[in-house]
Amino acid sequence: xxxxxxxxxxxxxxxxxxxxxxxxxxxxxxxxxxxxxxxxxxxxxxxxxxxxxxxxxxxxxxxxxxxxxxxxxxxxxxxxxxxxxxxxxxxxxxxxxxxxxxxxxxxx
Numbered sequence: 001x002x003x004x005x006x007x008x009x010x011x012x013x014x015x016x017x018x019x020x021x022x023x024x025x026x027x028x029x030x031x032x033x034x035x036x037x038x039x040x041x042x043x044x045x046x047x048x049x050x051x052x053x054x055x056x057x058x059x060x061x062x063x064x065x066x067x068x069x070x071x072x073x074x075x076x077x078x079x080x081x082x083x084x085x086x087x088x089x090x091x092x093x094x095x096x097x098x099x100x101x102x103x104x105x106x107x108x
Contacts, residue, residue: 001092002027003034005043009051009100014043030092036060037086039096053085054097060085063101 005026007015012024026043036055040047053061061084090096 001030003030003039003090003092004095005039006095006097007100008098009103011045011049011098011100014045030090030094034090035086036084036088036090036096039090040086040098045098047084047086049100050084050098051101051103052097052099054099055085055088055090056095057097060088 005028007024007026012018012020015022015024015026018024028039028042031038031042034042036053037047040050050061051063052059
């Protein structure tokens with residue numbers, strides 16, 4: 001199985017086919033003990049460009065102070081990652097959603 005990374009906003013230009021009518025999806029072969037931070041590094045995405053990170057449909061990190069009140073299911077048992085979740089492991093079959101800073105209001 002692969003790790004599926006969905007990129008939104010300005011991050012779409014890093015997808016194999018960045019055209020607006022295509023999905024900004026990258027499928028990667030998992031590396032043992034890989035973390036979200038290592039995955040970002042492998043994709044060449046600086047953490048400063050990230051506004052929100054979702055892991056398997058649950059919110060792992062957000063720069064929005066409104067997210068806790070909006071009822072998003074959270075990846076860390078109700079605790080948003082202060083470290084951006086960069087040390088969170090990713091595994092085969094995981095789906096990671098990366099929203100650029102320019103997409104902040106669309107998620108909130």
